[in-house]
Amino acid sequence: MQPEGRSMRENILAAAVQLFSEYGYHAAPLRDIARLAGIQAASIYHHYPSKQALLVEIMEKHMQQLNSKLERILHEYHDPLDRLREAIANHIRLHTSNKAEFFIIDTELRALEGEHRTRIIAMRDTYDAMIQEILRDGMERGVFHPSDVKVTSYAIIALCTQVSSWFRPGGRLSVQQVIDIYYQMVSQGLVRVPEHKDEQKREESVRT
Amino acid sequence: MQPEGRSMRENILAAAVQLFSEYGYHAAPLRDIARLAGIQAASIYHHYPSKQALLVEIMEKHMQQLNSKLERILHEYHDPLDRLREAIANHIRLHTSNKAEFFIIDTELRALEGEHRTRIIAMRDTYDAMIQEILRDGMERGVFHPSDVKVTSYAIIALCTQVSSWFRPGGRLSVQQVIDIYYQMVSQGLVRVPEHKDEQKREESVRT
Numbered sequence: 001m002q003p004e005g006r007s008m009r010e011n012i013l014a015a016a017v018q019l020f021s022e023y024g025y026h027a028a029p030l031r032d033i034a035r036l037a038g039i040q041a042a043s044i045y046h047h048y049p050s051k052q053a054l055l056v057e058i059m060e061k062h063m064q065q066l067n068s069k070l071e072r073i074l075h076e077y078h079d080p081l082d083r084l085r086e087a088i089a090n091h092i093r094l095h096t097s098n099k100a101e102f103f104i105i106d107t108e109l110r111a112l113e114g115e116h117r118t119r120i121i122a123m124r125d126t127y128d129a130m131i132q133e134i135l136r137d138g139m140e141r142g143v144f145h146p147s148d149v150k151v152t153s154y155a156i157i158a159l160c161t162q163v164s165s166w167f168r169p170g171g172r173l174s175v176q177q178v179i180d181i182y183y184q185m186v187s188q189g190l191v192r193v194p195e196h197k198d199e200q201k202r203e204e205s206v207r208t
Numbered sequence: 209m210q211p212e213g214r215s216m217r218e219n220i221l222a223a224a225v226q227l228f229s230e231y232g233y234h235a236a237p238l239r240d241i242a243r244l245a246g247i248q249a250a251s252i253y254h255h256y257p258s259k260q261a262l263l264v265e266i267m268e269k270h271m272q273q274l275n276s277k278l279e280r281i282l283h284e285y286h287d288p289l290d291r292l293r294e295a296i297a298n299h300i301r302l303h304t305s306n307k308a309e310f311f312i313i314d315t316e317l318r319a320l321e322g323e324h325r326t327r328i329i330a331m332r333d334t335y336d337a338m339i340q341e342i343l344r345d346g347m348e349r350g351v352f353h354p355s356d357v358k359v360t361s362y363a364i365i366a367l368c369t370q371v372s373s374w375f376r377p378g379g380r381l382s383v384q385q386v387i388d389i390y391y392q393m394v395s396q397g398l399v400r401v402p403e404h405k406d407e408q409k410r411e412e413s414v415r416t
Contacts, residue, residue: 022318024232081399107315110230135398144398151381151389152398154374155367162366173359181359189397190343190352190360191289 009047011037016054021100025055025111055108056116062101063123066094070130080138087134088186089179091160096175099164106161128153156186217255219245224262229308233263233319263316264324270309271331274302278338288346295342296394297387299368304383307372314369336361364394
């Protein structure tokens with residue numbers, strides 16, 4: 001009976017993801033989730049004690065994955081550029097393959113209650129702290145410009161998170177192409193001016 | 209009577225902003241908005257024909273402001289760096305002074321119906337197109353690295369939009385400091401490697 005039980009849990013979770021992301025957490029009643037999952041409204045409580053439990057499981061599952069993968073990257077890579085590239089790739093890969101789930105994570109922290117809220121916020125803080133460790137280490141080693149570590153970490157996270165809102169699988173760009181464009185932007189910035197200055201310097205030194 | 213009428217409209221709009229951003233559009237009933245605005249549920253229809261009309265007005269008002277200010281920047285500034293800096297400043301200033309309104313804009317496009325949806329999406333496309341014009345022009349003039357214009361525009365917009373989710377007025381950083389950090393990051397990127405290379409080259413040429 002267990003495999004069937006697990007599969008129904010998955011069905012319910014998938015239905016919750018769909019309705020939370022389409023209408024918002026508060027506007028998606030448990031009975032609609034049950035109906036979409038193909039189960040009686042009363043039976044849903046055998047699998048999840050409440051709508052809040054569904055929200056928490058969606059958030060925890062995907063944030064845990066995000067965190068544990070980044071943790072592995074920090075152990076495997078030690079060069080700040082490798083770490084930055086892999087962190088960007090990890091964030092974009094998970095956000096493009098679980099678009100609806102991360103949209104819920106990004107918009108429904110407001111709907112978390114009490115101790116759940118504390119736990120999920122702590123997971124997010126752990127993730128932020130790891131990104132900040134990559135930045136701090138890179139700055140200390142002179143690889144990155146000195147800058148505000150916290151604000152820069154928020155910026156990188158925001159950048160890579162938003163990919164999920166416009167990325168379409170099978171569209172013009174592959175996930176890897178998006179990762180490459182974002183890594184180039186975060187690492188090099190937009191402006192070619194420094195090179196120009198050097199070219200000018202070189203030209204001037206040729207002239208003199 | 210007109211000033212009072214206008215002020216009640218403003219009260220209703222403020223109540224809608226509060227409830228849409230706290231609970232989501234679909235979970236905020238019109239009667240709760242009326243109660244919060246201090247008006248009878250039935251009387252709200254004298255001011256707004258529907259909840260949808262409230263959502264549309266919130267979105268239109270602030271997106272129009274965002275667009276018209278960026279349009280002015282494009283007319284006033286012609287240097288790509290000035291344009292980029294002013295565009296980032298405009299986006300961050302409006303998103304930090306109207307946090308709840310832009311949270312609604314960012315999360316409730318899904319709740320727009322029919323022709324409203326088309327109009328609001330068109331406003332967003334106009335904004336994207338102006339950011340893309342800044343980037344394309346800067347790339348053509350050799351000031352910016354060549355890159356994917358669309359994806360880069362999404363990245364910059366995402367970056368500056370997200371400021372509204374963590375910025376707290378009166379906190380550690382002023383709006384202007386955040387603008388400076390973001391402009392530095394978008395224009396220069398994180399990595400100091402190119403300078404390093406040049407320094408190495410210079411050192412090498414000194415040696416030879």
